Amino acid sequence: MLHGANDVLREVVDRIPDEGVAKHAAACLALADTVPGKIMQGGGDGTGPRLELTTSDTESGWQRAEQAYGDLNAAAETFGHIRLTRNIEHMARSLDQQGEGRDATQLVGDLARTLESRRVKPGVVKRVRKLEQQLADGGGR
Numbered sequence: 092m093l094h095g096a097n098d099v100l101r102e103v104v105d106r107i108p109d110e111g112v113a114k115h116a117a118a119c120l121a122l123a124d125t126v127p128g129k130i131m132q133g134g135g136d137g138t139g140p141r142l143e144l145t146t147s148d149t150e151s152g153w154q155r156a157e158q159a160y161g162d163l164n165a166a167a168e169t170f171g172h173i174r175l176t177r178n179i180e181h182m183a184r185s186l187d188q189q190g191e192g193r194d195a196t197q198l199v200g201d202l203a204r205t206l207e208s209r210r211v212k213p214g215v216v217k218r219v220r221k222l223e224q225q226l227a228d229g230g231g232r
Contacts, residue, residue, distance in 0.1 A: 117158035125152030
């Protein structure tokens with residue numbers, strides 16, 4: 092597992108929280124905490140590698156998301172519009188699947204308003220607004 096790598100990311104966030112690299116580290120940790128996935132385990136003990144499912148920790152994920160995306164204008168400067176939009180859409184869909192639809196809808200709505208204020212292409216804003224509506228209607232799952 093990537094415990095060591097995640098520890099390094101946490102240390103970056105804790106030691107230099109106002110730096111761009113800390114926002115990137117927090118974003119990685121937020122996604123890892125909120126989006127369940129699979130990790131490769133074993134292989135070195137003669138039993139062969141195996142996949143294990145990971146669970147989500149939405150509380151920790153929200154804390155890290157706040158560090159990464161708490162100020163969406165600053166986050167847009169740090170990540171760029173494309174990566175910021177992809178990260179938040181991915182996280183919001185996962186949160187919705189875990190029963191956190193209201194929070195996911197709020198996050199996507201905040202993103203849409205930020206993108207509008209930054210005069211991002213209307214097609215991008217329209218796509219984000221569509222996701223916001225799907226989440227609000229419970230159809231993002």
